[in-house]
Amino acid sequence: MEPMIRVENLVKRYAGRGLGRRAAAFTAVDSVSFSILPGSTLALVGESGSGKSSVGLCLACLERLTSGQIWFDGHDVATLAERELRAVRPRLQMVFQDPATSLNPRWTVREIVAEPLLVQGRVANRERGVHAAQVLERVRLGAEYLERRPAELSGGQRQRVAIARALILEPKLLILDEVLSALDCSIQAQIANLLVELQRALGLAYLFITHDLKMAAHLADEIAVMSRGKIVEQGAAEEILRDARHAEMQNLLGATLVEREVIAVVRER
Amino acid sequence: MCFLLRRLGHAAFLLLGVSVLAFAFSTLAPGNYFDEMRLNPQISAERLSALRADYQVDRPMAVRYGRWAVALLHGDLGFSFAYNTPVAPLLWTRARNTLLLTGTATALVWMLALPLGVWSAERRGRPADVALSWATAVLLIVPDLALALGLLVLAVRSGWLPTGGMVSVGFDGFSTGKKIRDVALHLVLPVTVLVASALPVLLRHVRAAVAEALEASFLRAAEGHGISRRRSLYRYALPAAAHPLIALFGFSLGTLLSGSLLVEVVMSWPGLGPFLLEAILARDLYVVIGGVLLSTLFLVAGNFAADLLLYWADPRIREEAPER
Amino acid sequence: MSTRSRLIVCAAVLGALHLAVACAGFFAPYDPAAQDREHPYAPPMRLHFVDARGGIHLRPFAYAQELRAGSFDEYEENRARAIPVRFFVSGAPYRVLGVLPLRLHLFGADAPVYLLGTDGYGRDLLSRVLFGGQVSLLAGLIGAGLTLSIGLCIGAAAGFWGGWKDEVLMRVAELFLALPWIYLLFAMRAFLPLAVQPVKAFLLVVVVIGAVGWARPARMVRGIVLSAKERNFVRAARGFGASGGYLLRRHILPETGSVVLTQAAVLVPQFVLAEMTLSFLGLGVPEPVPSWGNLLASLQHYNVLVSYWWMYLPALAMVPFFLGYLVLASLLQGSSRATKIEEAPAGV
Secondary structure, three states: OOOOEEEEEEEEEEOOEOOOOOEOOEEEEEEEEEEEOOOOEEEEEOOOOOOHHHHHHHHOOOOOOOEEEEEEOOEEHHHOOHHHHHHHHHHEEEEOOOHHHHOOOOOOHHHHHHHHHHHHOOOOHHHHHHHHHHHHHHOOOOHHHOOOOHHHOOHHHHHHHHHHHHHOOOOOEEEEEOOOOOOOHHHHHHHHHHHHHHHHHHOOEEEEEEOOHHHHHHHOOEEEEEEOOEEEEEEEHHHHHHHOOOHHHHHHHHHHOOHHHHHHHHHHO | OHHHHHHHHHHHHHHHHHHHHHHHHHHHOOOOHHHHHHOOOOOOHHHHHHHHHHHOOOOOHHHHHHHHHHHHHOOOOOEOOOOOOEHHHHHHHHHHHHHHHHHHHHHHHHHHHHHHHHHHHHOOOOHHHHHHHHHHHHHHHOOHHHHHHHHHHHHHHHOOOOOOOOOOOOHHHOOHHHHHHHHHHHHHHHHHHHHHHHHHHHHHHHHHHHHHHHHOHHHHHHHHOOOOHHHHHHHHHHHHOHHHHHHHHHHHHHOOOOOOHHHHHHOOOOOHHHHHHHHHHOOOHHHHHHHHHHHHHHHHHHHHHHHHHHHHHOHHHHOOOOOO | OOHHHHHHHHHHHHHHHHHHHHOHHHHOOOOOOOOOOOOOOOOOOOOEEEOOOOOEEEEEEEEEEEEOOOOOOOEEEEEEEEEEOEEEEEEEEEEEOOOEEEEEEEEEOOOOOOOOOEOOOOOEHHHHHHHHHHHHHHHHHHHHHHHHHHHHHHHHHHHHHOHHHHHHHHHHHHHHHHOOHHHHHHHHHHOOOOOOOHHHHHHHHHHHHHHHOOHHHHHHHHHHHHHHHOOHHHHHHHHOOOOHHHHHHHHHHHHHHHHHHHHHHHHHHHHHHHHHHHHHOOOOOOOOOOOHHHHHHHHHOHHHHHHOHHHHOHHHHHHHHHHHHHHHHHHHHHHOOOOOOOOOOOOO
16 A cells, blocks of 8 residues: 655754854654555654654645655655745644643634634635534534633533644644643543544544554554654564564653553454 | 853844934935035035035945944034034033933832832732732822922922923022022922833732742741741842843843933933934934944843843853853 | 733723823813913912801812912912812813814813913913923834834744744844943934924924834744734634645634733833933933923922922823832733733833
């Protein structure tokens, strides 16, 4: 099967800032390559500072690459100008970690969810509300949420709104940047299940960025482990979890769960 | 060290920029300045053409700026048309008078604001502090023009204090002691106005900074160690509050030359203010530019002095560029 | 009272004060330019309710003031002539907001009644103060509007573009901040033609005041734009293909609202004061148009200072407005949870 998206030798370097180069330049992502098949999930796992969020931002075309290619829909989206990108963007959407900051607190849920339609300019005002209600339904929120503001919602509900917003343009790939990390444990499971459901129903591909190996194990078909800007382990989920060889993996494993639990989780799937 | 050098470079850049701005204002102003001067009966036609040649009015601006800047570096601020003498010495005598006034007022304001600020920060929310806030609020809402004029009216009607100027008639004949007393009496009114207008704002800042420092946990630790309240207040709280206060102090220094313009005019104090005003009305170009530049110099120097003090006082700034 | 209701009350009071000045024609008994050569430098006349014989009147009245025989500036009350004050009378014509012609005044009388006295030309000071307020307040408001517009544009541009454009703009802002404000004001005013007609002079004053103070608001706006730019909901909007203009309009600039409002409350009184200063020194609005500044200009003459104390009263006209704006500014700052007091210490 053709991969939905193929990343080749992605490098992201942040320039030094300030006149005297007070903040040193540093390489966040050091030549990373992977691909994601349609309808499948690749989990990008690593500690904070490993560069995984930068990969996500680059894939979502919110940051410019220093070098490398991102093949999506037959184009190298890394080289597209903003105008051309606009046509591509609906198919590549991102959901952020903290819904408290990714939703404009002054807007209502309807405005937030319908914003992509407004920006893309394809749908008239009245219909936008209808679309918004439909997509809210998908994330299991009723129409009564339309006129509420983010401050009136719980963390889980906000994240659902964020996911709904990402879905309204009918993307093929969702980049989920630590979307569960800001939620309570019980809510995490709910949202994770919702994501699985949506994937099955809509045939979405996911790039699931996380530091939580357990979650990755639950959701992912493939896992790539990042450490200091490089991918140090990559492969099918079961193999990665079983082989747990590299130091970084040991780190993540030690931090999140015991080996036996890993095997149990793997067997569960 | 690097920090200081950077600040010095910054200050130099500011002065350069201001000089360009000042010069640009004058040359870009609508109407040929020299044409306006022709209407002034005090300036003869020969003087005018001599000045035109001298100042090379017809050369491009960059050339004129260069010439002026070079002269500036030699301490030559140009020529005053109204007084028929070089600008620099004129400015200097006036500046001295201004500094006497503002220096006294600044010292007084800080000597009042610091203890009062600490005192009221300690008693935050309590009746004494609230009363002080109200009193300073009253001062705050009366504009200094009203304050100055009001005090002047009072002085005139009561006859207790001299109503203007820096010295009385016959000053030169006074003994030294009497001279000092005379100037001091003349200082009372303008200094009062300056202090009254600056005190409320400064007091607020001091109080806010000290109050914030008082909240700091290390102070409570000091109390836990049994260090007396007074000692902890002055030895620990005040230095912690110092950072914003030093910046303010630098600003105070910076406005030594420019902050008293209105008061000087109203009270006829022979300082830089009235002199500049006169020059503006008389279209005495180089006096105005020189005056603006001089007061900007003070402002920039004041901020730089604040940077110096901060560097010396706050170890965090010294550590700012860590070696990694 | 909650902050919000305090804010509303304060805004209402301030609005009422402004309305009173805007309707100066109605509240002022006389035309500000009308001269009364028979009553130059007349002191304020007092209103009485009880007459010399102890009779109580419901309608207030004043005793006519006449020059004492043999004197040219001393007045005495003529107890024989009582002038009743009537309300809602027809008087000198005026235009509301420059458009609607009316003749109705709040109060008036058959003979001259000068509640705040007169100036050297016999012009009623009360009327001049009210009309002068129009000029001074308008100068402050428009000047503040100009400054904030410039500051908003430049600050938003600098914050949004970033990079070298940001550096350049901020350096220029620093230059303007480095110049002593009042000297900059004077220097700018100086290099523009000095003797101009009142309307032109007014516009000049407004432009000069407005062009001087943009740097501080620009820096504040820039700070907000910089941080708003990095917010995830802005990033998300970029993710749907939003243009820079859209982001600024719908997400970033609304964040600057409270700062701009607070700055407005801080700047307007400062700018009114600037106009007063300029006019007081002869660099602002010229005679015969009254402004709070030039009404005080005569106090620069010693004899006026000594003998005619009521000429000082226009200086106090500003006080209630100052108070109102001060309270408004601190309420706004409190509600936006700003912790720094961003006023420039005016002098020492």
